[in-house]
Amino acid sequence: MGYKVKIGLSNKHLHLQQEHLDILFGKGHELTRTKDLVQPGQFACEEKVDIVGPKNTLKGVRVLGPLRPETQVELAMTDARAIGIKAPVRESGKLEGTPGCKLIGPCGEVELDHGVIVALRHVHLNDEQAKEAGVKDKDIVSIKIEGERGLIFDNVLVRSGSKHEREVHLDTDEGNAAGCGPDAVAEIIK
Amino acid sequence: MGYKVKIGLSNKHLHLQQEHLDILFGKGHELTRTKDLVQPGQFACEEKVDIVGPKNTLKGVRVLGPLRPETQVELAMTDARAIGIKAPVRESGKLEGTPGCKLIGPCGEVELDHGVIVALRHVHLNDEQAKEAGVKDKDIVSIKIEGERGLIFDNVLVRSGSKHEREVHLDTDEGNAAGCGPDAVAEIIK
Numbered sequence: 309m310g311y312k313v314k315i316g317l318s319n320k321h322l323h324l325q326q327e328h329l330d331i332l333f334g335k336g337h338e339l340t341r342t343k344d345l346v347q348p349g350q351f352a353c354e355e356k357v358d359i360v361g362p363k364n365t366l367k368g369v370r371v372l373g374p375l376r377p378e379t380q381v382e383l384a385m386t387d388a389r390a391i392g393i394k395a396p397v398r399e400s401g402k403l404e405g406t407p408g409c410k411l412i413g414p415c416g417e418v419e420l421d422h423g424v425i426v427a428l429r430h431v432h433l434n435d436e437q438a439k440e441a442g443v444k445d446k447d448i449v450s451i452k453i454e455g456e457r458g459l460i461f462d463n464v465l466v467r468s469g470s471k472h473e474r475e476v477h478l479d480t481d482e483g484n485a486a487g488c489g490p491d492a493v494a495e496i497i498k
Numbered sequence: 499m500g501y502k503v504k505i506g507l508s509n510k511h512l513h514l515q516q517e518h519l520d521i522l523f524g525k526g527h528e529l530t531r532t533k534d535l536v537q538p539g540q541f542a543c544e545e546k547v548d549i550v551g552p553k554n555t556l557k558g559v560r561v562l563g564p565l566r567p568e569t570q571v572e573l574a575m576t577d578a579r580a581i582g583i584k585a586p587v588r589e590s591g592k593l594e595g596t597p598g599c600k601l602i603g604p605c606g607e608v609e610l611d612h613g614v615i616v617a618l619r620h621v622h623l624n625d626e627q628a629k630e631a632g633v634k635d636k637d638i639v640s641i642k643i644e645g646e647r648g649l650i651f652d653n654v655l656v657r658s659g660s661k662h663e664r665e666v667h668l669d670t671d672e673g674n675a676a677g678c679g680p681d682a683v684a685e686i687i688k
Contacts, residue, residue: 384576384674385674385677386574386576386670386671386674389674397646397647397677429647456587456653457587457619457651457653458652458653459649459650459651459652460649460650460652461647461649461675462648462649462650463646463647463648480576480671481576481670481671481674481675482675484574484575484576484579484671484675485651485671485672485674485675485676486675487575487587
C-alpha cells in the first residue's frame with residue numbers, strides 16, 4: 309500500500325508580480341483574499357483578469373495570492389490551445405523561454421513576454437509527511453488513482469519542505485482524464 | 499514489450515440520426531464527407547452544429563458520419579462542464595439515462611432528451627490485430643504512454659471485429675493529460 313494523498317484540482321489561474329498588480333488593478337491596490345488554499349500562506353483572490361492569446365480570450369481567470377517575484381499564468385493544455393498558445397509543461401517558477409500573453413484588468417493591460425505554463429503535476433508534502441511517504445524534495449514518483457477512469461500518472465514531482473502541506477496538484481485536463489471528483493485521492497507508488 | 503497502437507485524439511463531435519439531420523440541415527440534406535477516419539466507413543463531415551447546455555454553448559461542433567440509429571454527442575469532461583452538463587463516461591451507443599442538450603443547425607433546432615456522453619477510452623483492433631495483441635472484444639486492458647507526461651490508463655475497453663482498425667481513442671482531456679502529440683503511441687500492457 310502506498311502513501312495516500314488528497315488531490316487538489318487546479319483550475320486555470322495566475323500569480324502576479326507587484327508591478328503588474330499595479331497596472332491591472334491600479335496603483336496601491338491590494339489583493340482581496342476570498343479563501344485560504346491548502347498550501348500554507350497561499351490564497352484565492354476576488355481579483356480576476358482576462359487572458360488574451362492569438363486565437364481567443366479566457367475571460368475572468370482568477371488571481372491567486374500572495375504576490376510573487378514574477379507573474380506566472382497556469383493553464384491546462386485545453387485552455388492554452390483554445391487561445392492559441394503553445395504552453396510547455398514546467399515546474400512553477402521555471403519560466404525561462406516560456407510564451408507570453410496579454411492580461412487585461414479593470415485598470416490596465418500588461419503584455420507579458422513570457423510566463424505562461426502548463427504546471428508540472430506534483431505532490432506537496434511537509435517534511436514529516438515526506439518521511440512517512442519515503443520520498444524527498446525533487447523526487448519523481450508515480451501516483452495511482454482508482455475509479456472508473458483509474459490511471460497511474462508517472463513523472464510526478466515531489467515538492468517538500470516546511471511551506472508545503474499534503475496535497476497532489478493536478479490540472480483540469482489531468483483531473484478529468486482521471487475522473488477525479490472533489491474527494492479524489494492518489495496513492496504514491498514510486 | 500506490449501503491443502503498440504497509434505493514438506487517435508477525439509475532439510468533441512457528434513453523430514446524427516436521420517430525423518435530426520433533416521431538422522438541423524433541412525429535409526433531403528446529405529452529409530458532406532471531408533475526410534475518412536481510421537475506422538473503416540467512418541468519416542468527418544463539413545457539417546457543424548452548436549451544442550447548447552444550461553450554462554453555455556459550444557459553437558461549431560463537427561458532425562461525424564455515417565448516420566447512426568441514435569444521435570450521440572461526445573464531449574470531453576472539460577467541454578461538458580463548460581456548458582453545464584454532467585455527462586457520464588459511457589461506451590458508444592449506451593445512451594440510456596444520459597443527459598440531453600439542445601442542438602442548433604442552420605435549418606432548425608433539436609432538443610435532445612438524452613445522448614450526451616464522455617466516451618469510454620478504448621482501443622480498436624481488427625480480428626488479426628486482436629489476436630496478435632492477445633486480447634479480445636470487450637476485454638478491459640491498461641495502456642502505457644511514454645514521454646514528459648507519461649502515464650498508464652487503466653480501464654481501457656477493447657473493441658474488436660471486422661469493422662475495426664488498430665487505433666486507441668482518447669478524448670482531448672486524456673490526450674492532454676498524457677501530453678500526446680499527433681504521433682503518439684500507446685502500448686497495451688494488460
